[in-house]
Amino acid sequence: MKRFITNPMIRKELRQRLRERRAWLLPSLYLLVVAGTASFAYYATTSIAATNGQLEIQGADIGVAIFLTVIFTQIVVLLLMAPVFSAGSLTIEKEQRTLAGLLTSLLSVPQIWWGKFVAALLYLLLLLSSALPLLALSFAFGGVEPVQLLKATGSTVLVLASLSAVGLWCSALFRRSIHATATCYAIVLVLSVVTVVTFGILSAHWESSGAAASGEGIPAYVQSPMFLNPLYPLLALFSPGQGNSFSYPVCSWLLFIAIGCLAAAFTMRRLQRSGEQL
Amino acid sequence: MIEAKNLRKIFRGNRGLRDFSLSIAPGELVGLVGPNGAGKTTLIKIISTLLPADSGFTTVCGYSVSAESQAVRASTGYLADFPGVYQDMRVEEFLQFFADAFRLREPQRSASIQRAIERSGLQDRQNDFVEHLSLGWKQRLLLAKTLLHEPKILLLDEPATGLDPLARIALREQLKQLHAEGITILISSHILSDLEDICTRIVFIADGKNVSEPSTASKTAQAALPVIRCEIEFVAPLSAVDAAISRAKGKSLSGKKGNQLIVELPGGAEEASAFLQDLLASKVLVIHFDARGPGLEERYRRTFEERLS
Numbered sequence: 001m002k003r004f005i006t007n008p009m010i011r012k013e014l015r016q017r018l019r020e021r022r023a024w025l026l027p028s029l030y031l032l033v034v035a036g037t038a039s040f041a042y043y044a045t046t047s048i049a050a051t052n053g054q055l056e057i058q059g060a061d062i063g064v065a066i067f068l069t070v071i072f073t074q075i076v077v078l079l080l081m082a083p084v085f086s087a088g089s090l091t092i093e094k095e096q097r098t099l100a101g102l103l104t105s106l107l108s109v110p111q112i113w114w115g116k117f118v119a120a121l122l123y124l125l126l127l128l129s130s131a132l133p134l135l136a137l138s139f140a141f142g143g144v145e146p147v148q149l150l151k152a153t154g155s156t157v158l159v160l161a162s163l164s165a166v167g168l169w170c171s172a173l174f175r176r177s178i179h180a181t182a183t184c185y186a187i188v189l190v191l192s193v194v195t196v197v198t199f200g201i202l203s204a205h206w207e208s209s210g211a212a213a214s215g216e217g218i219p220a221y222v223q224s225p226m227f228l229n230p231l232y233p234l235l236a237l238f239s240p241g242q243g244n245s246f247s248y249p250v251c252s253w254l255l256f257i258a259i260g261c262l263a264a265a266f267t268m269r270r271l272q273r274s275g276e277q278l
Numbered sequence: 279m280i281e282a283k284n285l286r287k288i289f290r291g292n293r294g295l296r297d298f299s300l301s302i303a304p305g306e307l308v309g310l311v312g313p314n315g316a317g318k319t320t321l322i323k324i325i326s327t328l329l330p331a332d333s334g335f336t337t338v339c340g341y342s343v344s345a346e347s348q349a350v351r352a353s354t355g356y357l358a359d360f361p362g363v364y365q366d367m368r369v370e371e372f373l374q375f376f377a378d379a380f381r382l383r384e385p386q387r388s389a390s391i392q393r394a395i396e397r398s399g400l401q402d403r404q405n406d407f408v409e410h411l412s413l414g415w416k417q418r419l420l421l422a423k424t425l426l427h428e429p430k431i432l433l434l435d436e437p438a439t440g441l442d443p444l445a446r447i448a449l450r451e452q453l454k455q456l457h458a459e460g461i462t463i464l465i466s467s468h469i470l471s472d473l474e475d476i477c478t479r480i481v482f483i484a485d486g487k488n489v490s491e492p493s494t495a496s497k498t499a500q501a502a503l504p505v506i507r508c509e510i511e512f513v514a515p516l517s518a519v520d521a522a523i524s525r526a527k528g529k530s531l532s533g534k535k536g537n538q539l540i541v542e543l544p545g546g547a548e549e550a551s552a553f554l555q556d557l558l559a560s561k562v563l564v565i566h567f568d569a570r571g572p573g574l575e576e577r578y579r580r581t582f583e584e585r586l587s
Contacts, residue, residue: 008378012364019366097362101423104326104356105379106348275329276289278358 009107009115010122013089017123026081027130034073034131041069060143067138071152071234074131075159078124079192079230082160083184086120086167088177090271095177100278109271113168113264120164121157128156148238155233158253162260163188163230169263172270191228198225217247227252228259279304279431279462280325285334287320287486295320296486297334302464304430307457309473310466311578312483318466319359321483322435325464326356339430352380355424359435359466363416365409369400372408373423380427394422397452414445421452432456434465438472450476474574482581489581505576506550507532510539510557511566518560526553546571 017023045065046057093099102112132153138144167184174180202222223246226232233256236249280302288294295317302308310318323329325336327347335342341349364372373391382390395404398418403411411419417437424432434453438446446469453476457463467473473480482490512519519539523529526543533540543549550569557564 008375011378012367012375015371016364016366096365097358097360098364100328100356100358101361101376102379103328104351104354105376106351106381106427107379108348273330275323278323278328 007107007111007115007118009102009112010118013115013119014122017085017119027127030077030081030127031130031134033077034070034134037069037073038066038134038137041065058143059141063138063141063143066141067135067144067148067152068238070131070135070138071156072231074128075156075231075234078127078156078160079163079188081127082120082124082163083167083170083181083188085123086116086164087170087180087184089116089120090168090171090267091174091177091180094175094274094278097278099274103271103274103278109268112271113268116168116171117161117164117264120167121161124160124164125157128153128160151237152234155237155249155253159230159233159256162256162263165260165263165267169267169270172267172274188230191230195225195229195232199223199229220248220251223248224251227255230256279306280336280338280464282321282325282336283334285321285324285336286332287317287324287329288332289320293317293320294486295324295331298483298486298488299334300481300488302462304462305457305460307453307463307476307478308465309477309480309574310464310483311468311470311473311480311574312489313582316483317486318483319435320486322356322433322464322466326354326433327351328356352427353429354431354433355427355429356433357420357424357435357437359439361420363408363420365407367408368405369408369411369419370395370404372419373426376423377426382427390426390428394426397425398422412445414441414448417441417445417449418452421449425456430462432461432463432465434463436467437465438467438469446472470574470578480574480577482578484582506543506546506569506571508539508541508543508550508553509566509568510541510564512537512539512557513563513565515562518562519557522553522556522560522562525556529553 042062042065045062090099093102103109107115135149139146163184166187167180170180170184170187171177174183199222202225203218206219206222226235226246227248229252232246233249233252236246236252239246280300282298282300285295285298288296293315298317298321300321310321312318320329324331325338325343327343327350330344335344337343338350339353341353343350364375367375370391373394374387377387377391395401398415398421400411400415400419400422403415408416408419421437438449441449450472453463453465457476457478465473465477480490481488510519523531523539523541526541528544530542531539532542541553543553547569554564554567554569557567
């Protein structure tokens, strides 16, 4: 266990990542985007209220609007960034011909994987935590509880960890970073878009069958494609108890954990057999 | 030190190793020679635990390569062909990372890093980024990294590729030094003159087979029989020289220019000495006599001539 914590791979990866120009460029851009959407949420909420002729706006409404906008913006932006950090991390070792040196050292394959995984995830966590002050802004307006912030952050981390593991698997499969990154983006796209389309088809079929008229929520089998959607856990967390809502965040979490574990196992297996690729 | 028995590893395209056997004793510096695609890199990768063999077995320092890979890695240092470096790390950081990767603990860790820096001659450049080093210096750094954990065996896959003559000379000297320190070395290379200079034994490999072992096909073994090449310069008389040459068994006259002759004799130093004595007994005034075994280049040519044609 100690070996996994004091893993030299983590130190090496973080050192190399923080030396890159994108180490400061990406957090800056990320914060600009998140701050921009938070400001947009504030002005949109207040201007809509003004348009509707409301003289007083509830602070809680603004707080909730900012919170939801920021957490969904965060996960969308981080989903776009996760492949960049994970899918290139083993291919870069192949491209610069350093993987043989790692595999013939006393680092085990799980240690190499863990080092790459933690480094990729830590960078995403850095971005995530850098936006926490913006999220905390919603507390000033009210309507959001700290536990909701914890749930949202935890769920986002779990989804990102799973997709980072998938990115590493793509990285182990290919020789070139560009191919691994493209494949990882394709997987993210399938999870994000195809699941919604499938859900739409199933949902339409369910509604046309007349079952929707009974007033019960969307059944699990109709929601099931969405369990694989990276946004589903957040949608499920923040729309509980309402009619037609998504209500199975745990199923989605378990699926993402399973995907992450499978991806990790396949990556390590692939790494163990990568001698021919070197 | 290294025992490989009946190794088989076939890739697509039918390349790889076929029943390859090799035994290397402690302290040997063995050169692995063969044409492209002969199986040199595959063999070194199998010994270094990077590639599993389809069949056969290999032991390194008594450890099975397939079952005790960690122990094998602890006792070997592997340098790949065209190895890479982390360009964005400093020299010292690069060595520190690999010292940690080989689980070196203080105070051995610091001592090994310091020794590696001294060994590579990078004392003044340990804070430089690796990307600022020339290819020759990078190769020195890589060799120093390979030696960090003080391996008993070095596996070097074409380490001189791309190096300029000075860097090659430096590498050769370093390998001689390591051999003198008792490290067993298996080195593959296409630069035969370098191997000839440093190796204690040469192993020929072709089509995935060891063609320098006694079990080799008789034709190839015949081709690899020792021949000694004698360069003679004399004053007179030519008739006595011709008579001495005609008496030498299995001789072949491969060059004649004025008072200079090149004669190839089957055998070794003893046969060359007997030939010289015969010349002197025939009253030939020999002013220069140089007898040398066939060079590695010549042996290579003889071994692979049939395959190349």
